[in-house]
Amino acid sequence: MPDHPEKGGVLEVTCPCCEARLTVDPVSGAVLGSEKAAHARAGVDLKDAQRVLEQETARIHERYDQIVQTEKGRGAVLDKLFKTHVEKSKDEPAPRPIRDIDLD
Structure with a gap:
């Protein structure tokens, strides 16, 4: 389910498992790009x-x-x-x- 309405013909979706952001072409279903989720423990000493x-x-x-x-x-x-x-x-x-x- 998209997080935001369509932006310029692509969908931005958040993965429910790893919380990565995916940019998906709604016509072909291809993943155009992705951003890894920032983890809360990443910068913890x-x-x-x-x-x-x-x-x-x-x-x-x-x-x-x-x-x-x-x-x-x-x-x-x-x-x-x-x-x-x-x-x-x-x-x-x-x-x-x-x-x-x-x-x-």
């Missing part, structure tokens, strides 16, 4: 390794807490949705099961 690890650990914990909060909310929403459907279905008669002979 060994002296800064402790700080980088602490930052990554903090980012991981933050993301984990965010996922936990999302899942807690999701469970409550699904529970509420289930209860409303159960209440609606109490008044309706049970549907008659479809038998193989009914399909002929």
Whole structure:
């Protein structure tokens, strides 16, 4: 999926795996050019390794807490949705099961 609308008849796409930027001809599908992604650890000195690890650990914990909060909310929403459907279905008669002979 292109990151930007067409620019002069070419598409600029970011690779989802390595985050490299590719310039693609939409007609032929040929890659016209590419730029490697700048990695966060490329310019890090060994002296800064402790700080980088602490930052990554903090980012991981933050993301984990965010996922936990999302899942807690999701469970409550699904529970509420289930209860409303159960209440609606109490008044309706049970549907008659479809038998193989009914399909002929």
